[in-house]
Every structure is written in structure tokens, then in C-alpha cells.
Amino acid sequence: MADGSSGGHAPYLQVAAQIRSRIAKGTWSPGDRLPSRGELGSEFGVGENVIRRAQELLISQGLLEGRAGSGTYVRAPLQRRTLQRTPAVDYSGLAPAGFTGTWEADSTAKVAAPPEIAARLAVEPGDLCVRTVYEFLAARQPVMLATSWEPMAITGGTVVVLPEGGPLAGHGIVARMAHLGITVARVVERPRPVHVDRDQGHLLGIATGSQATLIERTHYDTGGRPLETADVLIPADRWDITYDIALPTAGT
CATH class of the missing domain: 3.40.1410.10 (Chorismate lyase-like)
Known part of the structure; x- marks a missing residue:
């Protein structure tokens, strides 16, 4: 898996950790659209279902947001x-x-x-x-x-x-x-x-x-x-x- 891995953890948790790391480093900034699940799956060496679970986890944690018909994006700070x-x-x-x-x-x-x-x-x-x-x-x-x-x-x-x-x-x-x-x-x-x-x-x-x-x-x-x-x-x-x-x- 690219960027290293977190041995012993489920694959989707490893993928989520790498996406989280890239956001923290500024590789992806708020508002940026992530590559497609197929592209991310090829890069990380996992299936699209693993990418989906990783993205759903990060969406629930407020780091990503899904946009219907558009893709998955790095979430900007929420305005309550x-x-x-x-x-x-x-x-x-x-x-x-x-x-x-x-x-x-x-x-x-x-x-x-x-x-x-x-x-x-x-x-x-x-x-x-x-x-x-x-x-x-x-x-x-x-x-x-x-x-x-x-x-x-x-x-x-x-x-x-x-x-x-x-x-x-x-x-x-x-x-x-x-x-x-x-x-x-x-x-x-x-x-x-x-x-x-x-x-x-x-x-x-x-x-x-x-x-x-x-x-x-x-x-x-x-x-x-x-x-x-x-x-x-x-x-x-x-x-x-x-x-x-x-x-x-x-x-x-």
C-alpha cells in the first residue's frame, strides 16, 4: 500500500489513515475532489469497497463530504x-x-x-x-x-x-x-x-x-x-x- 501501512489494522482503516495523513499534510486541501474510488483502489492496492468504507468513516468524522453525482471532497470547516x-x-x-x-x-x-x-x-x-x-x-x-x-x-x-x-x-x-x-x-x-x-x-x-x-x-x-x-x-x-x-x- 502506498505511503506505508498500519500493520494489523483492517484495510479500510489503513486507507483512512493514509487519506487523513494527506489531508493533514496539505496534499489535499478543503474543497479538493478526491480521485475516483477506482483510482484510489489501484494506488492503495485494494478494492473499491475498501475505499468506500474508508471514505464513509472519514465522512462520519467530518473530514470528507460526498456530493451526489459529483464525488467525494475534502470538507471545509462546517458553518453551523x-x-x-x-x-x-x-x-x-x-x-x-x-x-x-x-x-x-x-x-x-x-x-x-x-x-x-x-x-x-x-x-x-x-x-x-x-x-x-x-x-x-x-x-x-x-x-x-x-x-x-x-x-x-x-x-x-x-x-x-x-x-x-x-x-x-x-x-x-x-x-x-x-x-x-x-x-x-x-x-x-x-x-x-x-x-x-x-x-x-x-x-x-x-x-x-x-x-x-x-x-x-x-x-x-x-x-x-x-x-x-x-x-x-x-x-x-x-x-x-x-x-x-x-x-x-x-x-x-
Whole structure:
């Protein structure tokens, strides 16, 4: 193996040590793209699966990042962001308060609601919904993911059926529902810790199994009817979630 080896250790640990050493020496700098797995495998005398395991280890340690469709890069120092959850925050859209990046969205109509989503929307399993998948981008890289579901019984056949299409594209659920004469009265959030799966990790450039917070968020109208529900996936190494809760003052 080039650059020496760490005898007695698994091959992927040896490869990871050599990549780590090159980063420390400045051979590869933040932002540099690593050679392909095939090229690295030939250089180190191992198979591509060994290179993959070494890269996944270094991704989990924050030294590398994977970019979907592009390759593996030396990670620049992470900029932590804050997701504000306060009474003053506008909950009408999926983008976090103060988020200055962009997002990409892909909506699909007439998707059958799976049982867990149907329960959250108070509809029957299999009822038709619009599903919208979001990728939130900073410096052109995904930093947060979300999937939103809306019953077509509410928006079907209207100009606001697609959250990111039509005359109110991107205006958020409050404005879109107001167009239909529906008032969004409240939102409920249920955060819980999760580990990202392989597809999520690939999109976010982090290792499979990395820690994240999943917020199950549902909007309701004045009568308590669910209008939309979403799963918002927030990588733990990139975001601080801040809840600012006002307390009643004495005598109130």
C-alpha cells in the first residue's frame, strides 16, 4: 500500500489513515475532489469497497463530504446554522427562519397516502395526495431535506394544487389555503432523533447512520382539520434547533 501501512489494522482503516495523513499534510486541501474510488483502489492496492468504507468513516468524522453525482471532497470547516422555532417565526413555508439559501422542489400528484401519513392527515390509507420533496441548499449543497404531503381532497382541481407551481408558487401554505378560503390556525411539531439512511446520506454528503433530527410538522385549519404534514430532516452536525418560549408574566 502506498505511503506505508498500519500493520494489523483492517484495510479500510489503513486507507483512512493514509487519506487523513494527506489531508493533514496539505496534499489535499478543503474543497479538493478526491480521485475516483477506482483510482484510489489501484494506488492503495485494494478494492473499491475498501475505499468506500474508508471514505464513509472519514465522512462520519467530518473530514470528507460526498456530493451526489459529483464525488467525494475534502470538507471545509462546517458553518453551523440555527433553525429558529419561536412564536414569531413564520411557519407557513418549509424553509427555516433566516435561511438565506435556495431550495429545489419536486411535486408528484395523485400519490396514495401511506398508512402513517394518512393517520397524520386524518384521511384513509391510499387517499390521493400531492407529495413534494424538498432539498434546501447552501453554497449549492443540500443541508436539509423535507417531504410534504397535502390531501388532494382539499387542493385537487385548483390552481394551488402544487406547492411550488401556479400563481402562488413558493408563497407557503397560509397564502395558498387562504386562496381557497381556508384559514391555517395552528401548527404542531414533533421532533425526534433519527439516523439518516443511505439515500439521505448520499444527498446530504454525510455518512449513512449519521445523527439527525426529524421534525414531523402538521398544519391545521380552524376546525382542527389537518391541511398538510411534512417530515423535515435536519442533520445534527449542521444545525442548532432553538426553541424560544415566552412565559406568562406575573399577574397574567
